[in-house]
Amino acid sequence: MTDLITFDKVTKRFGDRTVLDSLDLSVHPGKHVTLIGPSGSGKTTILRLLMTLVKPEEGTITVGGRRLWPANEKELREVRKDIGMVFQQFNLFPHMKVLRNITEAPVHVLGLSKDEAEERGRELLELVGLGDYTDSYPSRLSGGQQQRVAIARALAMRPKVLLLDEVTSALDPELVTGVLDLLRDIATTTDVTMVCVTHEMAFARDVSDCVMMFDEGRILEYGPPEKIFSDPEHERTREFLSAIL
Template identity: 75%
Template sequence: MSADRHTPNTAPAATAEATELIRFEGVSKRFDGHTVLDALDISVYTGRHVTLIGPSGSGKTTILRLLMTLLKPDEGTIKLGGRYLTHEEKGGKLVPASDRYSREVRKNIGMVFQQFNLFPNMKVLRNITEAPVHVLGLDADAAEERARELLELVGLTAHLDKYPSQLSGGQQQRVAIARALAMRPQVLLLDEVTSALDPELVAGVLDLLRDIAHSMDITMLCVTHEMSFARDVSDCVMMFDAGRVVEFGPPERIFTAPEHERTREFLSAVL
């Protein structure tokens, strides 16, 4: 698939029941006159694990921030599960969405950030139960049961009564992963989740994410510079440059026989 085919989607060809979960249509984003995303058209289908690669500044993290409504597009629309995310329909017209509407649609998205973003004044268990109780309206006991299951998944059951400051960076990132999963999201966004970790802690977090990718029925959209991780967990890899997808396809082809010169240049620099 070459750069000329500028509408990538990640639907498996033989899986008719797969549905479009995320849709960017003509999405552009600029900062101080600089175009970060340029009329982007992409689709991500349910159950797909999609990894975005490319040089810094190519627009990858901006996609995740738009999905979290931390940013709004300058042009174009974004849909999640068939519903507009940053727009809503009123009187037969599309208008900018209210904060309340966007929050409701965004409940289906979980995100793990580079810098953990845990609540420093809350112990581990409450960090995980806070959003399910106050955003989803989950019963406190049910939220705690879910949190304990997730802490077991991420290997931190013994640390549930500690504050984030008492944990290592790798442990904090594991809590952040559990917190995102506690919302039972349809899609999990991962933004360079190992970039703030000491090198010896990276492998453990990546192994955990591999286990989640292979064992849980969840759509994943990941930005990473860890090419071996991208190769292991992805159904589709999208190569970004200057706010556009220059190439996309299954990881075995992207990493062994890329078609676009820009992809070859990038991979030769990072592999």
């Protein structure tokens, strides 16, 4: 199977600090990969590199066989169309109603007609349980509802890859379950590839095909969730899991 995402000897530094150290990583199409590890271990930097929010110092990154780095601006624009991301903070446009939040990028980036984009947007709002909120402004929604809109907005681009960066960390505890249940549904009913950074270990165990343990910019070990959570090989993995489980 050809890899959908490939990191080849990728190094990222912030000042004197090496956040990713000659990282090799690959993700197959349709797989759900969860990155775990302590804060500062490099997990979110991987997502930020894939979103081209930061650039590596060394190495190459490809998505769908096309170069994400190094690449020129035209190449970047094309590859970005295949990638959607849901952030910790919802990052909705406060001056736009819910439906327009979802349709803005499909119209302006993918070139969809307004009617086609709105049809897709309404379908996705039904999917995330917010079909009655098309004309609401984000400020009228709860945190959990705003995060559902953010997930619908990412899916509206029909990405090959969905990046999830601690998507429940800004939510009140009673809202977390609903968002995680939605993501479980998306994982089981679509063929989108998911790369997830989370501290929700039960969620990681449920949805992941592969779990990667990071520490100090390196992958310490990886494997199916039942292996990583029940019988990890690395002492650092055991320490980390015993501290959070």
